[in-house]
Amino acid sequence: MKERAGIQSVEVGFALLEALGDAAGPLMLRDLAAAAGMSAAKAHRYLVSFQRLRLVVQDPASTRYDLGPAALQLGLASLSRLDAVKLARERITGLMEQVGHTLALAVWGNHGPTIVHWEESPSAVTVNLRLGDVMPLLSSATGRCFAAYASKEAIAPLLRDELARVQKQGRTDVPASMAQVRAMLDDVRQRGGARVVDVLLPGIVGFCVPVFDADGHVALGLVALGPTGTFDAAWDGAVHGPLREAAAQLSADLGWRG
Missing domain, CATH: 3.30.450.40 (GAF domain)
Incomplete structure (x- = not known):
């Protein structure tokens, strides 16, 4: 079956969310970028958008990134529907x-x-x-x-x-x-x-x-x-x-x- 076309940038950016989900805690930009397999500059551009969507938050003191409230809401909604x-x-x-x-x-x-x-x-x-x-x-x-x-x-x-x-x-x-x-x-x-x-x-x-x-x-x-x-x-x-x-x-x- 022919693979359906998607939006590559969404798939690439999701690697950052996946890396945060797999991590034991908040990550520095360089560590998050490395875990997602991309440069720090590229990761930063995605993270700016993710912060606007509340999928990611950045601690102002440590500058580390973590999953945000929107990611939590999506996760809880998914879990509530699982049987x-x-x-x-x-x-x-x-x-x-x-x-x-x-x-x-x-x-x-x-x-x-x-x-x-x-x-x-x-x-x-x-x-x-x-x-x-x-x-x-x-x-x-x-x-x-x-x-x-x-x-x-x-x-x-x-x-x-x-x-x-x-x-x-x-x-x-x-x-x-x-x-x-x-x-x-x-x-x-x-x-x-x-x-x-x-x-x-x-x-x-x-x-x-x-x-x-x-x-x-x-x-x-x-x-x-x-x-x-x-x-x-x-x-x-x-x-x-x-x-x-x-x-x-x-x-x-x-x-x-x-």
Whole structure:
């Protein structure tokens, strides 16, 4: 398809705004120009116009440049229109084709991590899960992921009740004490996701990785499920690697800068 014509000067000038957005703080003219790949004189001409539009401000004392109030307003307007689940649903089919296994989306509901979308692989084995199901915190990858990243206030009562049931049942395949729970959640955070094998469902491997919003809160969990015989259960393997990359891209598109 033929590329449509645009206004080159707008595209060139945007490099300055992009450099300010990527920077840890305000920049001197020479550093900003270098980051945008242009001369200081050329950058200054663009910055004059950007200041008039309130996209950029210059501190009179330090002479450093930073993003202005108009840039903030545009960013907030964009974030307010983002729907994490809608954005993920638009991409999940392509991701499912890439990894070759069933994928799902989960959000934090009134009773815990809840499945809100399901994309079943053509070669999937039947699993006894449905839309609206609330996933356990200790025995599912989804639950472990949310337990590691959701607020402690939301997690604490559910975790306490589930831990009591586990202890009563005498289970040994899931954490049975708070010390074991803390160790498990630390491992989830260190790896950037959760995995269970033959725990929630016999013969099934599950991964769940978090997607964060602009405030760093977990917006949803991206879940992959498959049979142990064909599912790559390795960390950063053929399933977890693409899953984690997709979650990172979704988080970035939602405004997370972690």
